Amino acid sequence: MATHFVFLTGAGMSAESGVPTFRDGLTGLWGRFDAETLATPQAFRRDPALVWGWYRWRAWQLLQVQPNAGHRGIAELARRGHRVDVVTQNVDDLHERAGSTEVRHLHGELLRSRCIDCSARAEPDPITLALDPPEGGAHETPPACTVCGGAFRPDVVWFGEALPEAEWEAGLGAIAACDRVVVVGTSGMVQPAASLPLVAREMGKPVLEINPQRSGVTPLVDEHWAMPASTGLQRLLD
Ligand code: BJW
Numbered sequence: 001m002a003t004h005f006v007f008l009t010g011a012g013m014s015a016e017s018g019v020p021t022f023r024d025g026l027t028g029l030w031g032r033f034d035a036e037t038l039a040t041p042q043a044f045r046r047d048p049a050l051v052w053g054w055y056r057w058r059a060w061q062l063l064q065v066q067p068n069a070g071h072r073g074i075a076e077l078a079r080r081g082h083r084v085d086v087v088t089q090n091v092d093d094l095h096e097r098a099g100s101t102e103v104r105h106l107h108g109e110l111l112r113s114r115c116i117d118c119s120a121r122a123e124p125d126p127i128t129l130a131l132d133p134p135e136g137g138a139h140e141t142p143p144a145c146t147v148c149g150g151a152f153r154p155d156v157v158w159f160g161e162a163l164p165e166a167e168w169e170a171g172l173g174a175i176a177a178c179d180r181v182v183v184v185g186t187s188g189m190v191q192p193a194a195s196l197p198l199v200a201r202e203m204g205k206p207v208l209e210i211n212p213q214r215s216g217v218t219p220l221v222d223e224h225w226a227m228p229a230s231t232g233l234q235r236l237l238d
Pocket residue numbers: 009010011012013015016021022023024028039089090091107156157158159160161162163184185186187188189190191192210211212213214215227228229230
């Protein structure tokens with residue numbers, strides 16, 4: 001029988017593709033770089049070239065990697081006739097590249113940028129244009145908006161910024177409509193995304209977590225599969 005799944009995914013979903021997570025010890029981005037200096041609107045106002053260069057480096061890294069068996073497993077469920085909504089905190093496009101079509105990005109997208117003042121975009125997107133950055137990124141002045149002269153910024157959600165309302169509402173709607181929620185690879189530390197598994201529980205939905213470690217979400221899930229995303233999602237197909 002067809003099931004309506006909602007996958008709530010975090011950085012651990014893409015770890016096996018080679019995308020660094022944020023909070024896994026020394027390999028996590030926030031173990032190597034300072035979030036306050038790079039991932040807040042204040043940081044961008046203070047030093048736009050530092051922040052723009054760092055995100056261009058991450059965009060370049062993302063273009064070097066491929067979806068893993070976990071992303072492919074989620075897409076395969078939809079091909080088998082299940083309804084699948086992906087609500088991701090990830091800024092990468094690996095779910096889409098694996099073939100998932102219903103993907104909501106709660107924290108924006110790394111391969112997109114927009115004017116900080118008027119939200120205009122440019123074609124081709126300057127965040128991926130002529131990329132050849134050194135490890136960690138080089139200072140690079142962000143391009144100026146041709147409409148208003150404002151600086152281009154990565155189209156991601158920084159600390160202290162609101163989540164895109166339409167994505168958030170779509171995420172809540174998908175949870176309300178689904179039969180089963182699967183939380184994959186998030187530490188459950190960052191609000192408001194971390195509250196979604198609780199919302200699901202309160203709506204009476206069964207919640208499964210796939211994460212080799214315990215997380216902030218583990219105490220409230222029905223089932224925890226302590227294994228990597230690729231293994232857990234392939235098991236879900238069996
Ligand atoms: C595997 C695996 C494998 C490994 N398989 N698993 C105090 C208390 C409560 C809240 C706050 C507070 N102070 C401030 C806040 C608010 C703040 C917040 O929550 N901060 C906390 C950190 C304390 N939140 C915000 O600021 C949010 N906005 C907001 O609140 O707005 C209010 C507002 C309302 C109205 C108007 C204006 C404002 C915004 C949050 C934005 C988060 N942005 C980032 C950066 C995005 C851009 C970028 O990429 O640079 O989003 S931070 C970073 O964390 C990124 C991620 O999406 C997010 C979550 O991380 P995630 O995915 O959970 O990754 P990790 O690394 O934490 O965990 C990885 C997991 O994978 C681990 O569990 C591993 O075990 C597992 N794993 N390998 C499966 N193979």
